[in-house]
Amino acid sequence: MATLNPAVESATASHHGRKGVWSWMTTTDHKRIGLLYGVSSLLFFLVGGVEALLIRLQLAAADGTVLSADAYNQMFTMHATTMVFLVIMPAAAAFTNYLLPILLGARDVAFPRLNALSYWIYIFGGLFLTISFFVGGAPDGGWFGYAPLSTQVTEIVRMDYWALGVQILGLASLLSAINFITTVFTMRAPGMTLMRMPVFAWMATVVAFLLLFSLPIIAVGLFEVFLDRNLGTLFFDAAAGGTPLLWQHLFWLFGHPEVYILILPAMGIVSEVLPVFSRKPLFGRSFVIFSGIAIGFMGFGVWAHHMFVAGLGPVAEATFALTTMLIAVPTGVKIFNWIGTVWGGSVRLATPMLFSLGFIAMFVIGGLSGVTHSIVPSDTQQHDTYYIVAHFHYVLFGGAVFGLFGGIYYWWPKITGKLLNEGLGKLHFWLMLIGFNLTFAPMHILGLRGMPRRTYRYPKGLGFEFWNFIATVGSLTIAVSILIFLINAWRTKARGRVAGNDPWDGRTLEWSISSPPPEHNFDVVPVVHAEDDFWHRKYREDEEGRPVPIPGGGDPLVAGPDDPPIHLPSPSFYPILAAFGMFLTVLGLVYVPLGLVLAGVGVVTVVWGLFGWSMEPLTREEH
Amino acid sequence: MSEAIDRPHPTPRDYILIAVILFAITAAEVAVTYVDALDSARAPMLIVMSAAKFLLVVGWYMHLRFDRPAYRNLFLIGLVLTPVLFGAVLLSFGLLIGN
Amino acid sequence: MAVLDHTEHAGHPDLGNVRKIAMWAFLGSECLFFGTLISTFLLYHNTTGDGPTAKEIFSIPFTSVSSFVLLMSSLTMVLAHHAAGRKDWRQMRVWLLATAGLGLVFLSGQAYEFTTFVHEGLTVTTSPFGSAFFVLTSFHGGHVAIGVLMLLATTFMSFGGKLHEGQGMNVELVGLYWHFVDIVWIVIFTVVYLLQV
Numbered sequence: 001m002a003t004l005n006p007a008v009e010s011a012t013a014s015h016h017g018r019k020g021v022w023s024w025m026t027t028t029d030h031k032r033i034g035l036l037y038g039v040s041s042l043l044f045f046l047v048g049g050v051e052a053l054l055i056r057l058q059l060a061a062a063d064g065t066v067l068s069a070d071a072y073n074q075m076f077t078m079h080a081t082t083m084v085f086l087v088i089m090p091a092a093a094a095f096t097n098y099l100l101p102i103l104l105g106a107r108d109v110a111f112p113r114l115n116a117l118s119y120w121i122y123i124f125g126g127l128f129l130t131i132s133f134f135v136g137g138a139p140d141g142g143w144f145g146y147a148p149l150s151t152q153v154t155e156i157v158r159m160d161y162w163a164l165g166v167q168i169l170g171l172a173s174l175l176s177a178i179n180f181i182t183t184v185f186t187m188r189a190p191g192m193t194l195m196r197m198p199v200f201a202w203m204a205t206v207v208a209f210l211l212l213f214s215l216p217i218i219a220v221g222l223f224e225v226f227l228d229r230n231l232g233t234l235f236f237d238a239a240a241g242g243t244p245l246l247w248q249h250l251f252w253l254f255g256h257p258e259v260y261i262l263i264l265p266a267m268g269i270v271s272e273v274l275p276v277f278s279r280k281p282l283f284g285r286s287f288v289i290f291s292g293i294a295i296g297f298m299g300f301g302v303w304a305h306h307m308f309v310a311g312l313g314p315v316a317e318a319t320f321a322l323t324t325m326l327i328a329v330p331t332g333v334k335i336f337n338w339i340g341t342v343w344g345g346s347v348r349l350a351t352p353m354l355f356s357l358g359f360i361a362m363f364v365i366g367g368l369s370g371v372t373h374s375i376v377p378s379d380t381q382q383h384d385t386y387y388i389v390a391h392f393h394y395v396l397f398g399g400a401v402f403g404l405f406g407g408i409y410y411w412w413p414k415i416t417g418k419l420l421n422e423g424l425g426k427l428h429f430w431l432m433l434i435g436f437n438l439t440f441a442p443m444h445i446l447g448l449r450g451m452p453r454r455t456y457r458y459p460k461g462l463g464f465e466f467w468n469f470i471a472t473v474g475s476l477t478i479a480v481s482i483l484i485f486l487i488n489a490w491r492t493k494a495r496g497r498v499a500g501n502d503p504w505d506g507r508t509l510e511w512s513i514s515s516p517p518p519e520h521n522f523d524v525v526p527v528v529h530a531e532d533d534f535w536h537r538k539y540r541e542d543e544e545g546r547p548v549p550i551p552g553g554g555d556p557l558v559a560g561p562d563d564p565p566i567h568l569p570s571p572s573f574y575p576i577l578a579a580f581g582m583f584l585t586v587l588g589l590v591y592v593p594l595g596l597v598l599a600g601v602g603v604v605t606v607v608w609g610l611f612g613w614s615m616e617p618l619t620r621e622e623h
Numbered sequence: 624m625s626e627a628i629d630r631p632h633p634t635p636r637d638y639i640l641i642a643v644i645l646f647a648i649t650a651a652e653v654a655v656t657y658v659d660a661l662d663s664a665r666a667p668m669l670i671v672m673s674a675a676k677f678l679l680v681v682g683w684y685m686h687l688r689f690d691r692p693a694y695r696n697l698f699l700i701g702l703v704l705t706p707v708l709f710g711a712v713l714l715s716f717g718l719l720i721g722n
Numbered sequence: 723m724a725v726l727d728h729t730e731h732a733g734h735p736d737l738g739n740v741r742k743i744a745m746w747a748f749l750g751s752e753c754l755f756f757g758t759l760i761s762t763f764l765l766y767h768n769t770t771g772d773g774p775t776a777k778e779i780f781s782i783p784f785t786s787v788s789s790f791v792l793l794m795s796s797l798t799m800v801l802a803h804h805a806a807g808r809k810d811w812r813q814m815r816v817w818l819l820a821t822a823g824l825g826l827v828f829l830s831g832q833a834y835e836f837t838t839f840v841h842e843g844l845t846v847t848t849s850p851f852g853s854a855f856f857v858l859t860s861f862h863g864g865h866v867a868i869g870v871l872m873l874l875a876t877t878f879m880s881f882g883g884k885l886h887e888g889q890g891m892n893v894e895l896v897g898l899y900w901h902f903v904d905i906v907w908i909v910i911f912t913v914v915y916l917l918q919v
């Protein structure tokens with residue numbers, strides 16, 4: 001590409017050819033950090049998937065012998081902890097990191113080094129949780145760590161790994177939430193008003209706010225669990241007058257907003273994909289945005305629906321039953337808007353579109369089974385049965401994971417420059433859809449028949465055998481579909497079709513730049529004039545409102561000689577150093593009192609990292 | 624850099640005056656706890672006085688009165704959410720009723 | 723602290739300063755953090771088991787004095803900020819050090835108070851009341867300690883001429899954090915101490 005601006009050339013040249021492990025360890029480029037998040041979450045997805053398969057193999061037939069009771073407890077705890085904290089949240093962070101600045105027309109996030117710190121804390125937190133398997137057993141008290149189960153057994157360190165691991169993963173998310181909020185507030189391109197922001201950017205913002213205000217609550221709860229276990233405090237000790245119910249409140253005050261933290265990014269992705277593949281603007285765009293904000297606020301007011309069997313009393317139960325019914329309204333608004341977007345559009349059923357449509361269908365089922373929980377007597381019946389397992393997998397797998405895969409197929413060409421194979425992509429989608437429904441639809445029946453969750457085996461003759469067998473077949477089908485995705489990714493690397501800047505005829509700014517984007521994202525900071533600005537650059541409307549291409553409208557903007565110089569964040573070693581210090585700290589804290597030495601070394605390392613960080617020059621010498 | 628866009632700040636005289644008021648309220652708070660006659664009115668009085676101190680520090684020392692609304696809103700969400708959520712939690716424990 | 727990033731000189735005067743936005747968002751989050759700790763305390767304020775109660779153990783005169791010390795540290799902090807605004811670096815350093823000193827006095831007071839309570843039979847393991855009290859006030863004390871470190875670091879860095887351009891903002895950010903820690907104590911003093919005796 002011919003560039004007239006010497007600033008662009010120097011920015012490109014000085015960052016060109018930075019390769020090798022060291023450059024990844026010190027990177028502050030939001031796109032590289034996004035890629036690191038993406039690859040890491042995919043690896044943990046495979047780990048969490050293997051855990052799920054072991055659970056399903058154990059339950060395939062009555063009196064299963066694949067796992068011991070102890071191993072089973074570790075599997076269901078780690079499957080959930082992995083999928084929630086190490087897969088879906090970081091996968092959403094991958095998309096947000098990579099795309100948010102580009103969607104806003106910016107060259108990076110507000111705090112590039114803080115961004116790197118978030119990633120490294122996340123990866124060390126994931127490592128920390130995973131090594132517990134090899135040192136006496138993984139956490140086994142459920143991903144929700146209900147007290148007093150999580151606080152009682154003090155001689156085994158398993159739940160210490162859980163409490164501290166989730167604690168630092170939360171810190172990573174808190175830092176990136178602050179970073180994203182600041183980015184949205186201050187880094188938007190000229191003309192990019194809040195209401196012109198792409199819906200994905202909006203949903204990422206709502207998620208950042210949910211993280212900001214829900215994580216501190218669970219942080220305190222986790223400290224209290226850890227102190228009960230290690231210092232002898234009595235927060236959740238019923239014998240001394242403490243109440244385990246407090247833990248349930250603290251956990252679900254975080255836990256329900258967390259559900260929206262997991263689903264809103266997928267909703268944002270779907271809101272980007274549907275208009276492109278329907279060649280229509282998003283129907284009722286402002287309603288989608290405002291219902292997202294409404295979900296964010298209301299998400300803080302429904303937590304006790306997880307505690308209907310705890311004996312909260314009729315007033316609390318009636319209140320939370322009502323709020324739970326109400327929160328279905330903004331969610332329903334979104335679904336109508338998505339359907340309205342597809343309605344009457346010229347629909348292309350490419351793989352991203354298939355996953356998005358799959359998302360809508362599966363999420364509707366999960367949402368409806370969710371509303372049934374707002375009926376307190378009915379919820380009491382379903383509580384702790386496989387009906388609940390079915391419900392939240394329809395939301396988190398049928399919803400979040402389908403949406404995220406839609407995003408992977410949609411943005412893969414932008415990120416790698418090559419298009420994933422459509423045939424294999426469609427095969428992946430259909431196999432995953434069939435496998436998913438085979439796995440989780442039967443669990444509704446199993447649950448209503450009374451099969452309890454978190455029980456490692458069931459006897460013959462209770463009517464559980466057939467549907468459990470089907471569910472196991474379904475889970476293996478999902479595994480095959482994931483294998484096809486991996487093959488597709490591998491093949492594309494060598495033989496994929498070159499994508500070009502704008503393979504899907506996109507509407508938002510990321511399609512206006514090269515694939516993969518240059519390190520500085522935009523040669524010229526775009527000036528935004530409308531929603532879906534890039535679309536309006538490419539097309540005008542004729543009298544009947546049909547789009548007519550503008551010749552050359554989609555060409556990249558080229559910098560002139562007068563454009564201001566480009567500042568890119570310098571690489572830094574200190575984020576990974578500080579994150580490693582945190583890893584040492586929590587590892588030491590597991591083995592109090594002897595481990596305190598290691599924890600001390602960790603704290604010193606953190607301080608060293610932060611001190612070096614604050615003394616580091618702002619930009620590299622050549623600027 | 625932000626000094627340039629902020630509206631004029633209070634002067635050191637204002638700051639010292641506020642410190643005197645903060646001191647006076649604190650003294651009043653402590654005094655109230657020693658007056659037995661105020662038993663039933665004590666809690667609301669203490670809460671009002673503590674809120675006044677809180678607002679003085681946030682509004683003047685932290686410049687929230689003079690600064691951009693975006694800062695105020697970020698802080699206010701957290702500040703409002705906290706008593707609402709935990710009011711509900713404590714209510715469900717029956718603490719705020721009849722106590 | 724001095725998280726200086728490249729965006730500072732890019733200048734996006736849209737909704738305010740990058741680092742101030744981040745600080746206010748963080749403080750909004752901290753509201754929930756301390757809210758959770760204070761609520762835990764309120765839940766257990768009467769759950770004293772066989773251990774001492776709040777009435778038996780709190781010494782209001784003593785705590786009033788340390789509260790006063792922390793309140794006055796907010797005054798010295800805001801004067802440091804004011805001096806930084808006038809680029810009067812010498813005055814700024816004096817007030818920063820005064821603030822750190824008052825913070826250290828407060829922390830010593832807390833250490834003394836804790837020792838006394840332990841001698842009188844209240845520890846974290848005595849009762850849920852003891853657990854909640856010590857954990858809440860320790861987290862607050864930890865925040866004060868981090869604040870003192872940041873004050874000292876800011877003073878120290880103000881001697882390096884290189885960082886002068888960001889100086890005012892450094893002091894302002896440390897100030898916001900410091901005042902926040904102070905208002906948390908305003909709440910703790912009323913809710914945890916005065917309302918319980």
Ligand SMILES: [Cu+2]
Pocket residue numbers: 255256259302303305306
């Ligand atoms: Cu919920």
